[in-house]
Amino acid sequence: MSGSPVTLPPELYRDILQYLVSPADLCAAALSARDLRPEAQRVLFAEPTPSTASQHKHFLKVIISSPNHLALLVRNYSVWSDKVREKLGLQDKKFTYNTVTALKLMRNIRNLWCSNILYLVEPLASCNFHLNAFSPPMPCIYHGSKFIMERFLPQQSNLRHLRWFLLDSRTQQTYNISPALVPHLESLTGSWVTMRTFLPRRKIRFFQFERVNFNYVTPLFAPLASELGRLEYLTFKNCQSQPLADLSNYLQSLVLLQIQLHPDHEEDEASLQLLPNLRHLILLNNEIILPEDQWIVKVNSIFANSASLVDIVLETDDKHWIRPSTPHASQRNKNGRSSSNKAVRYMRFFLPEGKTSMTIREVSHSEVYAWRDQFVSYSNFWRDYDY
Incomplete structure (x- = not known):
C-alpha cells in the first residue's frame, strides 16, 4: 500500500460542508483540517455582515x-x-x-x-x-x-469607484491634482468640490451628488462640459434642491437619471425633454402627496415631454401614494391620530415594446437595483453602504 496521502477532489469538501450553517461550526471545520479550510473559509466569509x-x-x-x-x-x-x-x-x-x-x-x-x-x-x-x-x-x-x-x-x-465628500466650504478650497491620478475612475460620489476636482480629464460614467445644499453652493458647469457630456448615469441623493436645469444642456449621453421630486421645482421636469438619450428615470418622492390617478397623469406628462424615455420608477410611500379607496391624505387611525404607515413602495411605469399605452406595476427594492445595474457599471460595494 502506498504511503502517499490520499487527496480528495475539492468538490467533495463542498458537499461535506454544505450542511454547516453556523459560523461557529464553519470556523471549527476550518481550524480542524487543512483540507477543509479553503472551502469552510469561502463559505464563512462569502456574506460579510x-x-x-x-x-x-x-x-x-x-x-x-x-x-x-x-x-x-x-x-x-x-x-x-x-x-x-x-x-x-x-x-x-x-x-x-x-x-x-x-x-x-x-x-x-x-x-x-x-x-x-x-x-x-x-x-x-x-x-x-x-x-x-x-x-x-x-x-x-x-x-x-x-x-x-x-x-x-x-x-x-x-x-474604479470613489466616494468622497470634499467639503463645500465658504472658502471653496481648490485641489489641484494631476490628470494621471486615478485615471481609470468610472464612478464618483460626493460634493460639488468632488466633481470639480476629479471629473476633469477623466472618463467617468457615473456621478452621484450626495448631501449637497445647492442653495448654498453655486456650481459652474461650463468648464466641465466635455466630461459632463460623457456621463451616462446621474443621481441626486439627500440634496437640498438640484441644479438639473443648469446641467441638462450638457448631459447629452445620459441614459439613466435619479432625482428628488420637489413640488415647487417644475423646471426639473421641463429639463427632462432636453436630455436626448434619457431612457430610464427614478423619481425619489417624500414631499408630494397625490392620489394614484393623479400620479399616473403626472407620469404620463413626463413621458409625453420626452422622446426617449421608456421606464420611470417612482420611489414613494403609503403617505404620499394615495390609493383610490383612501379618502384623504391625512388619514387617521381609530384613536384619531395621524397614520404613521410610511412603508416604502416602488411603482414602475413603462411602455411595453410595440405598445402606446403605459403599464404600471409595483416592484421591489431589489428589482429597482437590478434594473438599474443593467445599465450602470456600478460597484456592488457601495450598495452595501447605501444610506
Missing part, C-alpha cells in the same frame, strides 16, 4: 495573529465611528493601534470604506493594497484630504 465593537476587536486580533493567511483573505473592509474624534482617549489607543496594524496586513483588500476615522488618514500611505473602490475617512479637513491625494491615491492606479 456588520459586527459589534467586541466582534471587531476579536477580528483585528485574528488578522494580526495570521498575517500570512487570514489577513490575505480579506477583500472588503469597512470601519466607522458614530462621532468624529480628532483626539483619542486612553481606552481607544489600543483599538486604534490594532486597526492600523491589521489594515497594513490586509494587503489584498479591494474595497475599503471608512467614516469618521481620522486616525487612518496618515497610515493609509503605508498600506500596500490596490483598491477597486474607496471611501476615505470623512469629513477630512483640507490638509487631510491633500495628504490622501498626494500620498495615497498615487498608489491606486486601478481605482
